[in-house]
Amino acid sequence: MNEVEEVVLEPASVGELQGILRAESKLRIEGSGSKASWRLPAAGEATRMSLWKLEGVIDFSPKDQVVSVQAGTRIEQLQDVLAKEGQCLPLRRIPELRQSLGTVGGSLSMNLPHVLEAQCGSWRDWVLGVSVVLADGTAAKSGSHAVKNVAGYDVHRLLVGARGTQAVITEVILRTFPLRSLPQPTLRHRGVPPDPPEQLYVQRTLRTDFARACDLDGNAGFDDMASSTVWRFGAVPAKRYAGDWVMACGSGEGNLRLEDETQAKLMKRAKQIFDPSDKLNPGEMGTF
């Protein structure tokens, strides 16, 4: 049987990536593809581009607890490098999900909830700087190697959770954590997860609503009391709580719903400025 192989662009340098961005009109960007089931389907035709060839640790200074890596570097690979010096990124693989941690750029862009978030923060707290290529092919950077820095607008933190819709991240500077004093997650497991897991949702609530959110249904999953977050194997819950939010996996267009109107309006304005021709990950945010 003859299958038509899908074209996947795989830039191996920033220069190649710039060339692609200047030439292409719509791109569906991925790292290792580990979080594909969390994403929204592309809106219309888009050429796939994988950043896996932009990989490797650029510089690690254990004394300063700062590391810079190329965006396509696998997190597991980065953890190995850091562990040799007694350090780490406080991200743990969640066995129930049967997903690898993926790449640095992909994980930062998706900013999925994780199990040490209350104790160690998340990507917005770890990222000290990024290098990017903008939709028009311009290379630029934000931030620095300093662990504390208020020089200008923190664009590198705006990119966290932006799902690759503003710019293509090529390099990330991160603070690292001593393994020795890394806290343990405080998870409570419920039932046996389905194998393979199909649908999953994550719901974060106020502490005062957490107990009720945990006891909602009989689905298997796990809860993190420290961050009032519930992971459940099943479709997105109907029951919602004041100020809560939900993110899903395996629910197609239901994976991400942005419910706040102000937020949606500002996001459209930002998208218009960063990527006016809607080149980067079209459809990824639902509203664009």
Add this chain to the structure above:
Amino acid sequence: MDEALLQREMSRLVGRDHVLAGPGVQRAYDCDAYTVERSKPTCVVLPADTAEVAKVVRWCVANQIPFTARGAGTGLSGGVLPALGGVVVSTKRMTSIVEIDIENRCLLAQAGIANKRISDAVAQHGLHFAPDPSSQSVATLGGNIGENSGGPHTLKYGVTAQHVLGVTMIDPLGEVLTLGGKVGGAPGYDFLSLVVGGEGTLGIVTEAWVKLTPLPAAVATALISFATVRDATESVAAIIAGGTIPAALEIMDSGILHALKLAFAFEYPEGTAAMLLVECDSATSQEQVETEMLAVRDVAARFNPLETRIAKDEVERQRMWMVRKKGIGAMGRIAPSIVTHDGVIPRSKLPEMLDFVYAVAAKHNVGVANIFHAGDGNLHPCFYFDDRDPKQVEAVVEAGEEIIRRCVELGGSVTGEHGIGVEKSDLLKLMYTPDDLGLQAMAKRVFNDGVLCNPCKVLPNQKSCVEHKGRWRGVAW
């Protein structure tokens, strides 16, 4: 616009008693704690709440009058300097706590509340607001948000950005926006990360939900004296490399210690060139604190300490912190003017950087004292001089720029917590290329595409600002 007309219009919006004008007011509001550059406002308004701020901003937009938000004026980079005149929007009447939610560990307050009042209000519940800039007894929440303020405990607890859950703000066109909320980490673009640290250029924050952090269950504080600055700085990198992250790790050099002696009769061992203030704390146990402090002392012991003093009780601990927090203020005993700089380097570079700071001061023949957040590599060289002498001012400005340039060369930043303001907008070019700055300008444009909301701050070479720069430096003397 005519001064009297502007006053009348503002009085109509916020009440006559809440509009300040006249030469005395203009002089008082022409700068913040960075006094080298000044520019007078036409008038100062003191709105009561979000709705009144919105009215003022809308009026300013309709009449093309620049407006600049101001808290306590403790900023150190000219962030609230009314660069093109116009209206200063002071939050000094907006000091209420709107809601305290102990169970969910958060609190909603108006932007003008003093930082420390938040912690005081929830201390009985064993909670506090973690960012603790040295000016916290007066510095406002709104100002902390604008500057993304740090403080000594940043090392362990993070800066303001890590403790703000949501804000209500007036955007530069006068619209009320609410970003974030009591539940953090929601999906979508993280605009809060731009507004915190946006230096008041993206709008005026009027209220904020902040995170409340449990007070540590146990704490130990120590002062460790060294005979050389090198011994002190080398011990800092060694302590952290050893895997201990203290709650705070601060340095004071002999210049600061001398001022503290004059101001507060603070005693320290003779021959001390630099002193570390180390604090270890734990959410769970005294034992953990003692283990950490022991680890710190073991490392420090390798660098020939003259004395290690551990606070016996809370009174002594508070006194140790008092001298740290009043260190810059005490410099007033030594000289009529001080300029406190702010730069960051990777902490492993501290020893060579401090050598450089002293050498630069000697070269320019100006006095320098150092008091800073050593654990973060966040320097605060404090120049003392007489600002009535233009030659000294010039020397101080040049020495400061030389130090900041070196910070960038060492892989650091031109500012760790004081902000860019007007002071450092040109220095941003040391860190960023025109394309990098273009990226920042894109982020700014999401909120502010005009020239009225806190103009001429952060980004260099803004339209209609360049020709005013000379004036800001000129009006002070």
